[in-house]
Amino acid sequence: MVKENKTMKKILITAGENQFSKKQIKSLESLIIQNYKTYISHEKVCVIWSRVQMDDVFRNYKKGQPSILVIECHEQLGQDQRVDMFKICTHDWLRITGQSIDQLVISVLETPVFSTLFQRNSKCLSVIGKSKYHLKLVLGLAWSRVSKGYYSFSSSI
Amino acid sequence: MPLYFILSKSKFSSKEKERLAKTITDVHCAITKAPSNYVTVIFLSGYRLKSRKKIMLLGNIREGGNRTKEMIEQLGHGLLMGIVNTLHTATHKVGLQFLKIPFLWVWESGKVLPAPGQEPVQIANLQ
Numbered sequence: 001m002v003k004e005n006k007t008m009k010k011i012l013i014t015a016g017e018n019q020f021s022k023k024q025i026k027s028l029e030s031l032i033i034q035n036y037k038t039y040i041s042h043e044k045v046c047v048i049w050s051r052v053q054m055d056d057v058f059r060n061y062k063k064g065q066p067s068i069l070v071i072e073c074h075e076q077l078g079q080d081q082r083v084d085m086f087k088i089c090t091h092d093w094l095r096i097t098g099q100s101i102d103q104l105v106i107s108v109l110e111t112p113v114f115s116t117l118f119q120r121n122s123k124c125l126s127v128i129g130k131s132k133y134h135l136k137l138v139l140g141l142a143w144s145r146v147s148k149g150y151y152s153f154s155s156s157i
Numbered sequence: 158m159p160l161y162f163i164l165s166k167s168k169f170s171s172k173e174k175e176r177l178a179k180t181i182t183d184v185h186c187a188i189t190k191a192p193s194n195y196v197t198v199i200f201l202s203g204y205r206l207k208s209r210k211k212i213m214l215l216g217n218i219r220e221g222g223n224r225t226k227e228m229i230e231q232l233g234h235g236l237l238m239g240i241v242n243t244l245h246t247a248t249h250k251v252g253l254q255f256l257k258i259p260f261l262w263v264w265e266s267g268k269v270l271p272a273p274g275q276e277p278v279q280i281a282n283l284q
Contacts, residue, residue: 056199056200058178058197060182060195061193086264090267101266101267102265104266105158105160105264105265106264107258107262107263108264109258109262110262113256117217121201121215124206124213125204126205126206126207128205129207133204156168156201156202157204
């Protein structure tokens with residue numbers, strides 16, 4: 001039996017600061033949520049954008065700007081559903097962003113693994129560091145939602 | 158995948174970032190035999206770390222295939238020493254954590270990645 005978690009599921013997208021326009025982000029977000037409902041679950045899902053400075057990312061030794069999508073799913077998701085999600089998200093993502101296929105990494109992680117990943121940065125911090133991190137994160141998300149219409153935060157604080 | 162995040166309080170210079178990214182990519186590929194085109198390193202600054210650490214390396218790596226406990230320990234040691242030598246810092250100033258992700262859960266370059274250790278076979282099959 002599929003174990004459903006009652007908290008809202010999350011999709012964490014790491015992309016370059018100002019890499020995509022507001023219009024592109026809204027289209028991507030809307031399609032990913034739609035795909036999530038079709039291929040993974042009808043549960044509510046929240047998309048969070050993690051912004052990274054362009055010169056802070058290296059891939060294959062060189063500066064680059066891959067997009068990294070980490071999608072939370074319930075436990076025991078079938079691999080066929082996961083692969084369908086990979087395929088449709090790749091199709092939509094490349095069409096909207098114009099990125100090449102080698103610049104896109106997608107993972108669909110069951111909740112326990114996703115949660116470990118999502119909370120990991122905070123767990124490495126000192127007490128003061130943790131307070132500052134959470135404050136900046138919450139304010140950043142709220143400000144982004146109000147000013148841009150989507151949730152995002154800067155990965156460097 | 159692998160995806161390595163480097164958390165630090167201060168921002169590294171461009172040269173330091175290049176050297177660290179090279180060290181991490183070199184060590185990962187030498188030990189796991191994975192191709193370098195899958196290795197991503199992301200630098201995040203402004204993090205006040207626990208235990209007065211200078212740098213924390215968080216690695217998302219695939220599990221399964223040839224990733225034995227011994228190989229992961231060897232990888233951890235290699236990365237730690239590589240960072241210590243690159244930054245000329247003390248071992249206790251550097252932290253490391255791996256998050257192991259089943260290889261079937263990851264999609265990269267338009268395909269589900271093969272089991273760790275199977276990458277060269279897959280490349281050979283395509284040629």
